[in-house]
Amino acid sequence: DTIDAVSDDIEHLLATVANEAERAALTKNLEQFQIIFAQYLQESGSKINWAKISPPREGMIREHSSLPHVEDADAISGLLSKLVVLKLNGGLGTSMGCVGPKSSINVRDDKTFLDLCVRQCEYLNEAYNVDVPLVLMNSFSTHRDTQKLLRKYNRARCKILQFNQSRFPRIVKGTLRPLPTDNKDDSQWYPPGHGDFYQSLQNSGLLDTLLAEGKEWLFISNIDNLGATVDLDILSHVVANGESCEFVMEVTNKTRADVKGGTLIDYDGQTRLLEVAQVPKDKLEEFKSVSKFRIFNTNNLWIRLGAVKRILDARAMHMEVIENSKSLDNVQKIIQLETAVGSAIKNFKGGIGINVSRSRFLPVKKTSDLLLVMSNMYLLQHGTLRMAPQRQFDAPIVKLGDHHFAKVKEFLQRFENIPNIMELDHLTVSGDVVFGKDVTLKGTVIIIANEGEHIDIPAGAVLENKIVSGNLRILDH
Numbered sequence: 001d002t003i004d005a006v007s008d009d010i011e012h013l014l015a016t017v018a019n020e021a022e023r024a025a026l027t028k029n030l031e032q033f034q035i036i037f038a039q040y041l042q043e044s045g046s047k048i049n050w051a052k053i054s055p056p057r058e059g060m061i062r063e064h065s066s067l068p069h070v071e072d073a074d075a076i077s078g079l080l081s082k083l084v085v086l087k088l089n090g091g092l093g094t095s096m097g098c099v100g101p102k103s104s105i106n107v108r109d110d111k112t113f114l115d116l117c118v119r120q121c122e123y124l125n126e127a128y129n130v131d132v133p134l135v136l137m138n139s140f141s142t143h144r145d146t147q148k149l150l151r152k153y154n155r156a157r158c159k160i161l162q163f164n165q166s167r168f169p170r171i172v173k174g175t176l177r178p179l180p181t182d183n184k185d186d187s188q189w190y191p192p193g194h195g196d197f198y199q200s201l202q203n204s205g206l207l208d209t210l211l212a213e214g215k216e217w218l219f220i221s222n223i224d225n226l227g228a229t230v231d232l233d234i235l236s237h238v239v240a241n242g243e244s245c246e247f248v249m250e251v252t253n254k255t256r257a258d259v260k261g262g263t264l265i266d267y268d269g270q271t272r273l274l275e276v277a278q279v280p281k282d283k284l285e286e287f288k289s290v291s292k293f294r295i296f297n298t299n300n301l302w303i304r305l306g307a308v309k310r311i312l313d314a315r316a317m318h319m320e321v322i323e324n325s326k327s328l329d330n331v332q333k334i335i336q337l338e339t340a341v342g343s344a345i346k347n348f349k350g351g352i353g354i355n356v357s358r359s360r361f362l363p364v365k366k367t368s369d370l371l372l373v374m375s376n377m378y379l380l381q382h383g384t385l386r387m388a389p390q391r392q393f394d395a396p397i398v399k400l401g402d403h404h405f406a407k408v409k410e411f412l413q414r415f416e417n418i419p420n421i422m423e424l425d426h427l428t429v430s431g432d433v434v435f436g437k438d439v440t441l442k443g444t445v446i447i448i449a450n451e452g453e454h455i456d457i458p459a460g461a462v463l464e465n466k467i468v469s470g471n472l473r474i475l476d477h
Contacts (some may be wrong), residue, residue: 097407195339
């Protein structure tokens with residue numbers, strides 16, 4: 001029996017850990033792993049029934065513009081006194097060529113993601129004389145480095161709390177047995193997705209601490225989403241309607257670039273989050289359709305803390321287990337079992353989506369995104385990026401070639417400074433291209449240096465609706 005065999009493996013794993021505190025922490029992690037693993041085995045045959053899926057019914061999605069606007073300073077102070085801001089801080093910067101937590105990457109004016117988050121909370125606390133804490137959920141990959149980074153904020157007017165999400169053993173695909181035989185090799189373990197937040201918050205003791213301090217609402221988002229700032233109108237709405245609405249997911253209108261984003265659906269009369277990993281292959285095109293599923297999940301979530309405790313205490317939290325298949329460097333096939341924080345919406349009373357402006361979804365996943373947020377198209381104020389009033393439209397589409405621009409260090413070396421893109425609609429750059437100082441890009445600009453070619457865009461150049469290709473090398477004399 002697979003479950004018995006895995007239980008034996010886990011006993012052996014725990015026996016390899018001599019340190020008592022370390023073993024106690026690992027025991028909690030592995031207990032949670034066994035619950036998820038048993039659920040995975042039990043539900044692996046039951047796929048989502050596409051016939052039961054409908055777009056969100058009336059009332060499931062509310063427009064942000066319909067929310068009452070709150071301006072009274074005393075009312076705002078009262079609302080903020082109930083709030084906790086939580087950032088998902090488990091990711092590394094490896095995909096952008098950086099070492100350590102992704103939150104330590106400089107994104108604007110020599111400020112990191114973490115600097116901006118701290119400044120946002122600090123500003124709210126100063127402006128409204130409140131104490132909104134910033135909570136970080138780290139992974140075992142980011143915890144140690146994050147602790148060092150936090151020393152610089154000792155004098156900030158922002159209490160920073162942190163806890164670690166779980167550490168699960170990777171599973172060998174062929175045998176469904178845990179890959180690690182001891183607790184030492186981190187490459188054989190993984191953080192099991194942000195859905196692990198609920199249980200890890202409770203295991204850390206922070207859930208009870210925050211409730212005891214009178215905190216009622218949690219605003220949770222990805223640390224690399226620079227648009228995810230505290231929205232006072234949403235906060236006012238959830239505080240006023242908390243008894244009947246315990247969970248709010250910020251959604252925004254889907255474009256062709258967002259076809260893989262999870263979407264809110266009506267599933268047999270229940271509000272559910274549908275992730276691309278759950279969609280049958282023959283239904284993928286329908287899922288990606290902008291006409292049937294108009295909105296997608298930004299992963300900006302507002303969750304009632306008391307409801308989290310109630311559901312966990314009743315052992316009633318259910319989230320779909322997502323199987324993530326990977327191949328390790330030695331080509332060994334493994335699986336990771338993960339859950340998504342937004343998929344818990346079905347466990348809460350009256351969960352809804354609020355359709356927000358695209359400005360609240362500003363993730364930095366690639367250097368193409370970094371170019372946008374470092375540009376003159378955005379203004380930075382109190383840790384918050386806002387689109388400059390001169391910009392008439394949404395952000396332009398930017399595609400920078402992976403071979404020369406994927407890593408932050410390479411990207412920065414290819415720009416003397418970030419071009420003026422205030423009037424840019426679309427930029428594609430591929431190959432060995434270098435930009436001089438004070439370049440202006442307008443309309444649609446495509447710059448292609450083929451294999452063996454090099455293009456220098458000269459200082460002060462203005463490119464408007466231009467295609468540049470071939471060789472262009474400017475030499476000092």
